[in-house]
Amino acid sequence: MKNGFDNDKYLKIQSEHIKERIAKFGDKLYLEFGGKLFDDYHASRVLPGFQPDSKLRMLMQLADVAEIVIVISAVDIEKNKVRSDLGITYDKDVLRLRDEFQNRGLMVGSVVITHYTGQEAAKAFRARLKKMGIKAYYHYTIPGYPSNVPLIASDEGFGKNDYIETTRPLVVITAPGPGSGKMATCLSQLYHENKRGIKAGYAKFETFPIWNLPLKHPVNLAYEAATADLNDVNMIDPWHLEAYGKTTVNYNRDIEIFPVLDAIFKGIYGNNPYKSPTDMGVNMAGYCIFDDDACCEASKQEIIRRYYETVGRLVEGNAEESEVDKINLLMQQAQITTDDRKVTVAAKERAAKSKTVCAAIELADGTIITSETTELLGTSAALILNATKHLAGLDHKLKLIPKEMIEPIQRMKVDFLSGNNPRLHTDEVLVALAMLSREDENCRMAIEQLPNLRGCQVHTTVMLSEVDRKIFKKLGCVLTCEPVSKKQKPLIG
Template sequence: MKIGFDNNKYLKMQAEHIRKRIAQFDDKLYLEFGGKLFDDYHASRVLPGFSPDSKLQMLISLKDKAEIIIAICAKDITTDKRRGDLGITYDQDVFRLVKEFQKRGLYVSSIVVTQYEKQAAVERFCSKARRRHLKVYKHYQIDGYPTNTKKIISDEGFGKNDFVQTSRPLVIVTAPGPGSGKMATCLSQLYHENKRGIRAGYAKFETFPIWNIPLDHPVNLAYEAATADLNDINMIDPFHLNAYGKITVNYNRDVEIFPVLKKMFEGIFGTAIYQSPTDMGVNMAGFCISDDAVCRDAGNQEIIRRYYDSRTRFIREECSEAEVQKQELIMEKAKITPDDRPCVVAAHEREEASKTYAGAIELADGTIVTGKTSKYIGACSGTLINALKQLAGIDQETDVIENNAFAPIQNLKTEYLGSHNPRLHSDEILIALALSARTSENAAHALEKLPELRGCQAHITCDISQVDLSIYKQLGLQVTYEAEKK
């Protein structure tokens, strides 16, 4: 696939910039980490060349200087709030994150429970953490947070929170998800450090929006599309423009909260340490775009994928129509339509020609392969097999799966598992291909081509099953589909 982002340059530049930010204070920096530390697939999709674990690798390069605090909101423990991507609760994810960090040699010093109110479920969580030899600190609800800065910056505000004992110059504050209290944890620590005579600093590390590329750049618009459910809006940072006369990009929540943060910094330090939300950030991703055209195209593809995702959520009554309308508005800003996704056009053409549901996969070299529903297989399976044949140099009219491989699987589905659909899903067609590979060189060669599907674009003209969606994702295919067509 075409590369548009220099990942090695990013790792070096990002680590060096964080070291410089640490040195600006008393060799102590609390760094709020937004977004995903592990498996940042959104970034790798819109910045081709960005490794999904780039932020983690950057941290590993600083591991001798860094320690990690994981924040979790007490309310999220009591309500069993779950991560949508992993399907596990926030409290379970805290322990998963601890293991993942420790496995990579990173030091997790403690857990902070924010908005603590002596809830029974929270006490059980704290007990579990201590049994795992993790230090747990408690931060409390502060009346008037975040606007009543006079009370917040006092013994009745941050002063009543536990002071988290840290030992390294860089303190990463992360969490299972948004709303966990990362920023409040950082600010509370600044207050306590300052009372102890340490002028510790604060910075924020979020990859998107990228502050030094245009507001309407597809990569930044793709961030708006990704957060349509939160209604985040990219905007020019007015504080940075006023202070320095320079145009930079930020997003509405940071811009809205900045006057309050500035007051807090003044209350803690006696002066404002930053003049704008952009000043607080340390993101160097914009300097590492090596091919702007590639990243623009990748951003546009992500916007269209997010549009289809919101449309699916709306059909399944998981979001309002306003979210879909926002995605349509973002496409208008980017001056694109779903037809700017080549596999969408190809899939629709195959559907019209075959008079049945169809699909298309755009391979790495730009070749587009289509497939359709038949009596044996669904659109996802047909498209997948045809793509593997194309990659293996096998004629599309050549069968790579033995006819007698279909019947046993179909019989199992309909006679024993109660399915009314005899057509093979993507996992079943791959099993049939693997069975055929024992005796067929063509099947074996097609099977070997599975890794080459990673990063390719796909579209299916109907709703698809969870198992088909799961297989496509496992293969690294970036798929869109039309959930309204059953």
């Protein structure tokens, strides 16, 4: 993928801007980190050149004055909401995030369970945290939020929430994913700090939407696609337009909550230092794009990827029709279809000819490699072998793994492990390839090409097993699948 984003510039000017914002407030600053604090793969896909750990690297520069509070919604705990990029539930990700932060020398002060209304799963999670020695707090659902400002900014609103005890001047509020209630947590703390005579401020570090890009820029449309389940909508910031006469982009939840923040700041300081939701932000990402065309193309591909991900979840019963409808609308606005994804077209064309399940991968130089299901190999396993042979300069007809080695593995799977599918999966093929590489130079050459698959686009004409999906993820491939389960057998005769 062609780079279009200057990550070094981003680290420099973003860090400087955050430090400037900290200096503007007195005793304490609550800094909301929108999106992923690290593992921000969405940003790295739509802004090629952005490093997934960029925000974490900036935070580590402030490790001596910062502590982290992790927020999770009780609704997400109850629903066992899964972080799609990692395949783990939000509650498990809270513990993973805590370990990751602490391993990097960052202080994690506590966990806040928001949207709490007595959910049993949330109670159990809080009890688990306490057994682990982790401080945990409840923040409650407030009737009329965010429009009923008098109730919200009162003892019956934010005042009912547990006060989060913090010890450092910079408090970073983060979460496993969007919609967790990070901003409400910050505002609640401002209310409580004011009652305690502590002058506290608030700022927001939200990468998307990028405020100084056009409303319908593909990067911003890709953000809407990524949050289709939340029904987030990018909007022109009316507060900023009125205050400064300048058009900037924000999204509906921040615009809706701004009157609440405005009322709280006026209650604390007598005035609000921010004239708009855009003013609250510290996002410098828009200034670091040096190739707009590259970012536009990457974002369009991300919208298509999100479409396939969402229709796949719909087939599995984990998404709503409205989510698919929204992404379809975004694709129309971006003037793209699934045919704009080269590997999609290549895989479907081969499937139409072979009448079986097929796959395609686009290599770094633009070469398209395809594969199909055989008696010995699943299409994903065959694709990896075909791609690595091509990259290693090996003859396509060369059989890296001999049939006499595959057949005993198949018998083991079917006869002894009660499997229904004798074909080798990607992990089994890679293990076999590794074993053969000790004596076979061709296998060794093929294995050495695996790092070159990172960032490559892949498409299959059927939804893959969890094993195959995880292997492609570990290889760094960007995978999409036709929304057809293997049980449907759409093409195999």
